[in-house]
Amino acid sequence: MTPPLNVAARPAPGLIPVTVIGGFLGSGKTTLVNRILAAATTRIAVLVNDFGDINVDAALIRSDDGLTLELSGGCICCSMAEGIGPALVAAMEKGPDEILIEASGVGEPRRVAEFALLERGLKLDMVVTMANAVELAAQLDDPLIGDTVARQFDGADLVVLNHVDAAGDARLAEARAALRRLAPGKTVAETTRAALPMELLAGSTLSLLSAPQGDPMAHDHVFHRYRVDTAPLPRPALEAALDALPADLLRLKGWVDITGEGPALLQWVAGRWELIPGSDAQESGTHLVGIGTQPDLDLTGLLSGKPLKTGQ
């Protein structure tokens, strides 16, 4: 086991990472939000949908630190006044380390993510779409909501198939098949009570880096960790490699030593990445950690310009 990397637990300067959690009613969005909040060591602002009654978990989210903002649904005119845009501005004023947005049950997570892409003070971290393993197949067959549920997987970085414990073999197989069709090539994490490894989601805490490296995680062996310790990398090849990394790598983070430039902090999430020049690195060379679902991903090779193996 290698020691944790000495990367300060701080976000990129000024930009607040935003995680969007979507999925239809009953998929476990609120449970996941609560798990993240319970595990948080940083200040997380949460935007939740407020329709009372059905979403019983919503009460659990309410906190008195002013970091929970309620969204109300509605038509274009009320969304302008009370929707995600104004709530995000209000959340940013509170200076959180991260922002979580729980999309509405009929919302399209990728549309919600556009707010984070456009807002100068924010950066989109990850778009997570949740599905209910018990209900998914029936939901997709329901003419009232089938198309709405299907559309929610567009643009997801990570799909969480939740309630797998309650689904039974046949339904689980159906749900898996549906996701292969609706979210081809995307990482699907199967969970019970939305128990995802938190370091997958944490945008700013870098908990990924402080956890043991190199061991497959005790999570149904779905997720694997990677470590890269290598020589300085030339910028053009590095940038090309970062654009071409496979979709089942979810997160990659650490210091890159760029040939002729020096160290830069790399934050790579589901294909979106940034390199922030900096000199806090205490060792020279390139040192990165990643998490994804491929058991034998040769990250060092990929970053050095080795082409992906065919079939990946």
Added chain:
Amino acid sequence: MTSSPATSSAVTIFKAARIRTMNPNRALATHVAVRDGRILAVGDATDCAAWQATWDCTLDERFAQRTLMPGFVEAHGHTMEGSLWNNLFLGYFERTAPNGHVEGGLKSIEAVVEKLKEEEAKLTDPDQALVAWGFDPIYYSERMTRRHLDAVSATRPIVIMHASLHLLNVNTPVMERGNMLGQSNVEGILRDAEGVETGELQEMAAMNMAARVVGEAMAVRDVDADTLRTYGRAAVNAGVTTTTDLHQRLNDDSLAAFLSVTREADFPIRIVPALGAIQWALDEGIARARELKTQGNDRLYMGLVKIMTDGSIQGFTGRLKWPGYHNGAPNGLWNVPPAQLKAMILAYHEAGMQMHCHVNGDQASEFVIDVMEEALTKAPRPDHRHVLQHCQMADRAQFRRMKALGLSANLFANHIFYWGEQHYALTMGPDKARRMDACGTALAEGVQFSVHCDVPVTPLNPLFTAWCAVNRLTSEGRIMGPEECLPVEEALKAITIGAAYQLKLDHLVGSIEVGKFADFAVLDSDPAEVEPMKLREVRVLGTISAGQWYQSAIPLDQAPVPDVTIPDAPVPA
């Protein structure tokens, strides 16, 4: 008469060439006596002589050559009309502003750009944003881009809201300030074939950012006193004396605005706001609706609840049953998951509230009918008067179920003129377009109904809305579904007593009957006597509200709007 309260104050008798009362017991009259803002008596010259012998009367003969009708009732409008006109109107068809001026009528993109240049030249502060509304791209062969708007100003932010309110056009300064150039992952920023941003924005994220750039000019506020007063003027111009504001959060500030403006001596309308259920958590919304029911006055009626279900048909966001959109566009959007909508409708029904449910597509109307059937089975309630608003695609089977459940329909007749051609060609296809806004079916199946304009989506003008329901003429002169055309008399009922019924105010307004409010539309001719195709040309001189005269700001010699070209021989489709 000795102990009657009618002896308490002076009586005004209005004499008219004709009074079309919409009260079947006395359909026509020539004189109406008013005391304390209410109708004291309705009759003819002989009756009038008797009144004059009994009461202390003033005979008002200003309208002796005119026709009086009950003041029109618009059961689906929004007070937003009262603030939108602070911005430039860019409609393809002409439209009358609340101040009586004709605006719009811009028949080419060049004309739109010229109008913008004219307006831009009037602005003195170089930072002030230019905001316009009512632009409808479907009428133009060319698409507006930011190049057009940059030619108006390359420095001042310009934002143009489309008539649908679901799309914006902006110029380059807005895109730059809003961080919207080079954002290849944001689908709401539209691009041309070369991948260059066109300046058209859709979806909340990009539209919200544009609104932030222009700031104050597009800030969405709660309804305020000025907005309500302007809405009142627009109503006078259209002969409307009772109307709705059919989706409001109705928090304390907006309630205070409603309460204070409706107490002003010269506020010319009675207004019926509806609580937007979607804007409240369920239990809080029900508590608020209960509280609101205890508020109000002679000009303010609270207690309606609005339920939003789907989007709009012209925006391809209405929820449709199989086979969906004619052009293959994906099915529309729910504002709230159907299961939550169902819980909401059941709860408000059980709480005793009257609901007005926005349903455009036939899947949305069927869904609400299903839920209402369940609600009414679980908790039967006499005279609930729930209304399906828009209800544009309901077919005969749905109307039969509505009849059985006692549901009313408020049909969006203006759609036939403004977007009928688009429905025919793109959204619904010829078969379903022919039976849109099926007034004829509602009448035949015995469903209580009204027709509406959804102002500001289309202009507030019930006589024009009635003309649409009677003639079903599209903007290209196609008669879309002649089988669904309404007889004139039925259309006049729909915009008076029919709409009043849907607001539970038919005991107070909607007909000229003793005891009701003295609310009249003053017209230059009797709409029941003109040729049906000329219904839209009947002029409104103003209104009488609670016996008080309000003159229309529209000059009598101004041509009627919208500028409709009626072909010599309209083609039935």
